[in-house]
Each structure stands twice: as structure tokens, then as C-alpha cells.
Amino acid sequence: MAQQAPLTTADYAAPTSDHFAPADYVRFTNLVYQTCGIQLNASKQLMVETRLRKRLKETGAGTYRNYCKLLAQEDSHEELILLIDAITTNKTEFFREPAHFNYLSKKVLPDLGRRLKASRPIRVWSAGCSTGKEAYTLAMVLMDSQRSNIIQDFEILGTDICTQVLEKASQAVYLDTDIEPIPEALRKKYLLRSRAQGTPTFRIAPELRSTVRFQRLNFMDDKYFVDAPFDIVFCRNVIIYFDRPTQEQVVNKLAACLVPEGHFFTGHSETLSGLATRLNNVAPTIYRKATEG
Template sequence: MPNSGLIDYHKLQLTNEEFQRLSALIYKESGIKLPPIKKVMLQSRLQKRLKHLKINTFKEYISYLFSKDGFDREIIHMLDVVSTNKTDFYREPAHFEFITNEVLPNYYSSNVNQTFKVWSAGCSSGEEPYTLAMVLFEFAEKNPKFNFSIFATDISTRILQKAVDAVYSEDKVQAIPFPLKKKYMLRSKDRTNPTVKMAPHVRSKITFDRLNLMDSTYKTKDIFDVIFCRNVLIYFDRETQAAVINKLSQRLKPEGYLILGHSESILNLNVPLVQVRPTVYRKV
């Protein structure tokens, strides 16, 4: 893939036909639908890949991507730049209150010697699973026999590395009460770039892995008490949403909970769940 002289990658443009080929592949591999209005966004994000690979045109890039070797090497990187990653600590706090006030007391009263298992599907840079860890540690402090584990997955290897590194700017954790920060986070000594890192005992409770929700089966063999899949399904069409929710439901215990984002719903989907709260569903 030669590079002929200096290329201004920001000026490279996708044709409509190239956009259609790429958006069809992205939909097939990730379930993410990109309408024509997203063409400029896709063009801008993929320009970085062309620069990295020293490819001069989108036509060459597509030829590379659709080749056997190219597909195997590039598909993960392409999906990395396409996926959207937005998250915060304690986002949609009503969900964590429901876990603390309803789910955990009921679980603990009849499952003292078992491990409470949670899956954060579409965990992005880790704020959700680390929030869950803090919530569960707080419960364990009052209930010493309580044990838990968290499985956290995302399609993006780049964003998963951020989650594993577990380093956040102090601005990012500003809303977290100080007693929790003191228990579960370590402050950096460099005050010119103030950051915090999740404490080792918090990180040890979470297993991070790459997982594509479009896979026909999910590689985890665990059955979970609660699955968080928030603000992920909004990028899928209804048919894909139903398929993903049904596969997630297979990994839920009977009476286990699936928690979706505030703008997501299972309305009119053929799935084995009933609503118990806004965006909270129980397996039947």
C-alpha cells in the first residue's frame, strides 16, 4: 500500500457508492445503522485509518478491507473508529438505586453463599462497571458474606484499553461523593494533570473482554443475575434489537434483570421479559 508523496487525508472523500458498501458492512458486522446523513462522520473517522495504513484513496481502502487478509486485520480497527463511546459515572442513577434498594436485599436473603454476577454489555471506557463495583462494595460492607463479580464487554478494543487502565480526570469523578472516592480511587501525585485511578481491589472484581453483540452466540458461559445494556440498542434497528435482547436473555437467570437506557424499550418485541420499572425488565 504505497503512499505517493504528501497526502492531505482530510480532503479525501467517500463517494455515495463507497459509503453504501461500507455502511452495509458495518451493519452486518456490528448492527449499527448508518443513514446517508452519517456519510461525513464516517468519512472523517476513516480518514485516520487511511493515514495510519498509508492508503491514498477510499477505493484502495475498501479493496484492502474486503480482501481476506485485510478484513481479518482491519475490521476490528474500523469498528473501533465507528463506534460511539459516551458514558459517565452513576449515569441514570435510578438504576443503581434499584439495584441497591430492591435487587440486592432480595438476592442476599436467599443466596448468601453464591456469587452475584453482573454483565455490563457495551461498557465503553469503564465508568459503568466501576460504578457497579462501588455500589456492590457498599452493599458488601454491610453484608460481609456477599460476593460479586462483574463481566464488562465492548466492541471497541481501543476504548476497552481505557477501561482496563482505569485512569480518569478528576473532572470526570467530580460528582462522586468524597467518601466513595476515598475508598475506591487513588489520586495521582501529578497535580498539573490531576487524575484518579480505580483502586486495585475494585479493578480485581471486573473482567474486561471484547465482545460483539452481533455474534451469533456469546462466548461467556456465565449466567447473570443482572445485565446492563444501556444506550447501545439505540444504534440498532428493531429486528436487531430483538435478536440482541433474546441472546442477552439467554445469559440471564430466571427472574434476572435486564436494564436498558432511558430512550430504549422492548415495546412490541418478542422477548421473554416483563417490565418492572421504566427501562428495567425481568426475565420470565
């Protein structure tokens, strides 16, 4: 087999239109890391290139080299937003990791309901909410508890860095394949069949929609401009894309937005062990903030 020639300056100067030149890819991944904390190593290059193809076309850049030049321009802010939209992984589901919602309705909500009574609404944050399925799942669980007089009022905030998923979350329209994980009884109460012709769609009922608000937020921001404090934070399947120092910073900023003894839920493949935080593990992938002092 022929040996691969070492990289020369030509590799940097004249990349093909199909792939990033190695130096461009490094610069590009550094930009993504600095902007949104997502780590993209060499093994992700093909996936990144596939996700960016539409941007190359829509910007007219045509090649990854030209696209990098475009990003280097001073007025590239808007393109950076679209680039993040293209690069983020937004996989989500209604009732994803259902044990969390069980724990919430059996343990967390009855306790909060007893302690808070009607003094103030319970406040929940779906941090990294993607298309809103997590936030609306939370809304269904909380509204059921409210209807059973276990809790009183509640409010839910959904945030994400990706503008496209936030748009979908606000529309609250989902395909019939999307709603499969929702138990039948809840579908009847909280979903409306869309009247539109063609692909069957469902919309979250207005009563439920009115309990959820969406806003763009980048976890890399120094300060989180949200109506803190929250009683419950769901940040699931998000920090998995960050390196350990970034995970620690993000988790601590989120924990700072929790009330003392507030609950923090992570994804099932994520762990906070080894991170210096004020969160104590109370059940698999469920944490509770330490009391003050």
C-alpha cells in the first residue's frame, strides 16, 4: 500500500470542495467549541461536513475553504447562528427516559405541593429543550398533578441554543410517529388533531402550551438571563457533548439557578460524579442541591 504523503502547505491552500483542509477543520472545530462548548473531534468530520452542506449551498460559499473565510469575516454573526443550528444534535422524544417522570410525579411533586401549597408557582426549566418534547412532557405530568390537587400552579421554561428547534417548540405541532410514547390517556387530554390535509399532525392543547415559555440561551454565556430560581432543572443529553471542565462550569451555573434542595435531572448516559458541584445524587441520574450554608 502506498504511504500517505506528509501534509504540505498545498494541503492548506487548496482544499477540495468535498472536505475541510486539516487546518480549516481544526479552526472550525475551535470556533464551534468556543461558541457553544460542543467538542467535535476528527472522527466527527464526515458528520460535520454532511450537516454543513446546506450552509455551503445557501451561503453560496460552495467549498469548505470559502465557508471558513466567510466565518472569519467580522459580520459573520448571523451565519454563526445558522451554523450552530446545523451542527447541534437535537434528538429528543416525549417521555424520554420515563423513570424521571415517574420520580417527579411520585416523589418530587407531592413534596413540593405540600411545602409550597399556593404560596407561589412551581418553576421548572427544561435546559436544552430541543423541539419542546421534554418541556411539554413536563407540562403534562405537572398538569395532571395539578388536576389531582397534588400541586397548585406551575410554570415551565424551555431553552436551547438552536433557533430552528425553538421555532418548532413554539409551534407545538408534532407528527403521529412523534406522539407514540405519550400514554393514550394523556393524548386524549392534551393533544389536538390538526385539521390540515396530508400528513397527520397533532398540536399541544392551548391550555398546556400556555404553561410553557421558550427562549434562546447559550450555556456558554457568563450569566444565564432566566427567571431563576427554579425548583426543578432538567438538563438531559446536553452536557454529553461538552468536555469535563465545560460540564463542570455549565452544571454549576445551572445549579446556581436552583433553589436549595431543588432537583436536577441529567441524561442516563451522563454523570456528575467527579465534578465539583453542590449537587448530591439521590437516585440514578437525579441530583438534589445541598441546603444553603
